Amino acid sequence: MILNRMLPLAAIALLGLAGCSKNSDEGANSSKLEVRLMDAPGDFRSVFLDVRQVEVHLKEENDPNGWKMLSFKPQVVDVLQYVNGKSALLVSEDFAPGDLKEIRLILGPDSYVIGRDGLRYDLKTPSGQSSGIKLKLDKASLRQRETFQLLLDFDVARSIVERGNWDPSKDKKERYLLKPVIRVVAQDVRGGISGTVVPAAALPQILAIRTSGLLASDTVSTMADASGRFQIGALPAGTYRVEFFPSTTAPAGQNAYRTVRLPGIVVTNDNVTTIQPSPLPLN
Template identity: 75%
Template sequence: MKYSGLLPFACAALLGLAGCSKTSENADTAKLEVRLTDAPGDFQSVVLDVRQVEVHLKDEGNPDGWKTLGFSPQVINVLDYVNGRSALLVSDDFAPGDLKEIRLILGPNSYVIGRDGQQYDLKTPSGQTSGVKLKLDKATLKTRETFQLLLDFDVAKSVVERGGWKPGNDKKERYLLKPVIRVVAQDLRGGISGTVSPAAARPQILAIRSTILGPDTVSTSADVSGAYQIGGLPSGTYRVEYFPSTTAPTGQAAYRNVVRTGVTVVNDQVTTLGTTSLN
């Protein structure tokens, strides 16, 4: 997916999520959930060694503002969580108030399995020290409500091949993790879903909305079945563009770029576009 800003350690959070629903827990607390979802990428697996999840409660730069959440260290194949599926990382009772940042501390055991079936270590320059940090916008926990942060991980932009790498080199040195993560905001609960035909075209899909600041673009890729879903979209009218990433076999009609206009997204609903033909 494409985002409007970058952080030093990751692509910045565009926005800060939350879905608010009543909870029957302690009347003086809120409930905080953290979930992880993903856009498909050109790998068999992308496994993150997540050791710790923290949120920052004070002004930026204050080292005393970090609070560790109740998270059990685990390895997560982010490609298991695409097209609307998400992994629940944290579900904690929490004091009401504002959250400023969230960060993930990653261990040394992250890796990818490429299309060649080989496993490659995934180096994380920042995530193993200061953590993958994401700023939050308008993230306010309220008493007796559940607040959810959805971390939307973009594999295609986050896993970067080292410059100058050649087959035959040490496979441990092929890939770096430079996380590109969108944090979906409180009032952004619209979406677009559909399928493409033929699925073998494996297109990149862009949802583009015009704003006073210029085009706001979010992207994903269709999975092997041709299905796709883009969540966390603000209400509005979108142009949806499809760009095949493969070439049609000899003797078959060529794959083509397709543009669909006038796609309406409404808050709290997923707009279904049906099947889009790419040849």
């Protein structure tokens, strides 16, 4: 869903953050942390992540004893169910106000994909099973009496890699590796872009490339659904260039679909900018 950088291994260092208070007066002054997972479609029927733990870090970044488990029930999540503005709530927990710096996901051994061929392929995730997938945050803070959301935007297309030496005669378990590419977004950033692509049969990938502001060149992606609709959420305010790349070929007897680029799409905070039906012209 995203053309992102692979975030380095680390965790949410919550300076001065404590667990859920049992005292009603303290509770009134606390803030709430939510962790949500969403995804961009990839070339699979389903992508299941075996999430075992979600942890935050309460001390200095390099202190190995600073990790704290959040209130999370281990589960296998089909991330392809959470696209176009939908998200899975992983954690909702009270904390004392403070700065957020890192978060860590621990994955189990049961992650897998269902391919377009209908077959199951296990995902090997050595780093996720041992030290965890560690994600840094920048300038994120929990404020008193507010709910703060962290959106983990999982890029299926870039995260699942086929082994170069795999062939159909080999064990299906050895076909894919999971190398997670995740963009972390603070959910007080609530801009977005939505629209409809014509023809829907082109099933295009959509890129939103920020062209102004401090985060210029940041790129987020998704794919249109079978009806041609798409939505990209959690975008910082700014100006974007939206690009459409067909993922299928045109029917026999028609010229090929071609890429479309729409510059100057303005996104403001707390609003979703709707693009009028975006045709993919024929050459």
